[in-house]
Amino acid sequence: MKEIRILIGGMGNAARPMVDLLTSERERMENVYGLHFRIVGAVDSRGGVIAPNGISSVTLSEAKNRGTLADIPGLGIQGLTALEMIEQCSADVYLDGLPPYLPTGEPGTSNIRRALERGMHVVTANKAPLALHWKELFSLAAQQGLQIRYGTAASAGLPTLEMGKLLGRCGELLEFGGIFNASCMYVFDAMGQGQSFDMAVQGAKAGGFLEPDPSMDLDGWDTAMKTVIQANTYWDQAYTLADVAIQGICGLTQADMIDAKSRGEVWCMVGRAVQNPDGSLKLTAGPERLPADHPLARAHWSDKVLWMQTRTQGGQVHHCIGASASSTPGNMYLDLVTIAREL
Numbered sequence: 001m002k003e004i005r006i007l008i009g010g011m012g013n014a015a016r017p018m019v020d021l022l023t024s025e026r027e028r029m030e031n032v033y034g035l036h037f038r039i040v041g042a043v044d045s046r047g048g049v050i051a052p053n054g055i056s057s058v059t060l061s062e063a064k065n066r067g068t069l070a071d072i073p074g075l076g077i078q079g080l081t082a083l084e085m086i087e088q089c090s091a092d093v094y095l096d097g098l099p100p101y102l103p104t105g106e107p108g109t110s111n112i113r114r115a116l117e118r119g120m121h122v123v124t125a126n127k128a129p130l131a132l133h134w135k136e137l138f139s140l141a142a143q144q145g146l147q148i149r150y151g152t153a154a155s156a157g158l159p160t161l162e163m164g165k166l167l168g169r170c171g172e173l174l175e176f177g178g179i180f181n182a183s184c185m186y187v188f189d190a191m192g193q194g195q196s197f198d199m200a201v202q203g204a205k206a207g208g209f210l211e212p213d214p215s216m217d218l219d220g221w222d223t224a225m226k227t228v229i230q231a232n233t234y235w236d237q238a239y240t241l242a243d244v245a246i247q248g249i250c251g252l253t254q255a256d257m258i259d260a261k262s263r264g265e266v267w268c269m270v271g272r273a274v275q276n277p278d279g280s281l282k283l284t285a286g287p288e289r290l291p292a293d294h295p296l297a298r299a300h301w302s303d304k305v306l307w308m309q310t311r312t313q314g315g316q317v318h319h320c321i322g323a324s325a326s327s328t329p330g331n332m333y334l335d336l337v338t339i340a341r342e343l
């Protein structure tokens with residue numbers, strides 16, 4: 001049995017169900033792949049635990065039901081930060097489930113950097129460090145002979161990174177456009193059904209799919225970060241958020257939705273990358289009016305869609321139907337297992 005020691009930063013909507021997967025998938029992982037995952041440290045915003053002998057995912061989950069990991073009897077450390085945990089623990093993989101704080105990408109960036117320096121592979125759901133510091137982090141990972149895997153950050157529900165690399169790195173991929181943000185699409189859908197912008201935003205909030213900082217979604221930052229991450233991956237580039245022309249959806253009204261519908265069009269929040277004749281990329285993130293029969297426009301608000309135009313393989317569409325609560329932890333888990341199988 002191969003044992004993989006894991007550190008976890010953040011125990012929210014993304015990382016918590018991922019930790020639950022470690023329990024529900026345990027038998028299959030041990031029997032089929034000979035892998036045993038041991039959590040040796042975890043933190044939330046108030047503190048955490050360091051447990052070289054391992055701590056069960058059930059104990060972590062129960063602690064989060066009550067409040068904070070820092071209150072776990074005998075093990076909890078008030079105020080323990082992710083960086084301190086990474087400094088103090090030996091582990092194989094650091095799992096980053098921290099929020100994408102802009103404009104600096106901290107503390108996520110420092111955590112990932114230190115984890116790599118200390119010899120840990122990284123699985124991250126946190127878009128900001130990658131969208132801001134791509135070159136530095138991937139150069140460091142390469143120097144260290146380590147992986148950063150980031151399917152969740154690129155867009156949970158779209159496991160397209162390897163396919164995009166295959167197309168982009170041999171000149172096949174000319175352009176992509178994608179629906180990466182369910183909150184904006186929900187707002188458009190609700191406005192199309194007669195709600196005001198504010199009511200629609202409240203609905204997204206009540207549904208639990210708006211980022212804690214709503215401007216992340218509504219001002220286009222989330223779509224822009226996912227666009228940069230995918231473009232860099234597919235074409236082997238090192239663009240940053242500063243290279244994306246970003247537009248939010250706050251200026252749009254119910255009347256805009258009705259007008260589009262009357263002309264057979266649909267508003268969509270689209271992240272787009274188009275290869276210029278000189279090989280550089282034009283990156284945009286913003287609302288677009290698309291014909292109702294366009295592959296992106298056919299998406300339900302909860303779907304994620306990636307459309308790609310290729311040189312010789314025609315148009316390609318990857319459509320995740322109803323990207324659900326399971327897509328995010330599922331994608332992190334996939335990345336974790338991929339690394340673990342190669343160790």
Ligand SMILES: NC(=O)c1ccc[n+]([C@@H]2O[C@H](COP(=O)([O-])OP(=O)(O)OC[C@H]3O[C@@H](n4cnc5c(N)ncnc54)[C@H](OP(=O)(O)O)[C@@H]3O)[C@@H](O)[C@H]2O)c1
Binds near residue numbers: 043045156
């Ligand atoms: N949820 C999704 O469907 C989804 C999909 C794709 C990507 N993501 C990305 O995944 C990441 C996590 O998202 P989420 O939905 O899990 O967010 P969340 O529910 O807000 O959870 C964030 C977690 O990070 C902890 N945290 C916040 N600041 C911290 C700090 N400075 N140090 C240590 N821990 C800190 C929070 O602690 P407390 O528990 O104490 O508040 C919480 O446990 C984000 O980067 C997000 O963009 C999420």
